[in-house]
Amino acid sequence: MFSPNYEADALAWRKATASGNGACVEVAVLTEGSGVAVRDSKDPNGPVLHYTDAEWRAFLHGARNGEFDL
Numbered sequence: 001m002f003s004p005n006y007e008a009d010a011l012a013w014r015k016a017t018a019s020g021n022g023a024c025v026e027v028a029v030l031t032e033g034s035g036v037a038v039r040d041s042k043d044p045n046g047p048v049l050h051y052t053d054a055e056w057r058a059f060l061h062g063a064r065n066g067e068f069d070l
Helices: 053-064
Strands: 025-029 036-040 049-051
Touching: 049 053
Parallel strands: none
Antiparallel strands: 025 036, 036 049
16 A cells, blocks of 8 residues: 545545445545545544555456455
8 A cells, every 4th residue: 555645535535326324435536547545434534545556456356356255
């Protein structure tokens, strides 16, 4: 993970439309090519995780291919 400089409140946070119970994460795209920020939707003022574009693409690939299925 890396730590870019930005104001978390200024980001356009998104969460899945299927997240009815609030137990989800929110994702914000950082400046083009700078990766994404991820936070717990129940704690928007809490810690924010930062991932490069390559790390985020690898995560999405794994999620789509069942790498994290329990």
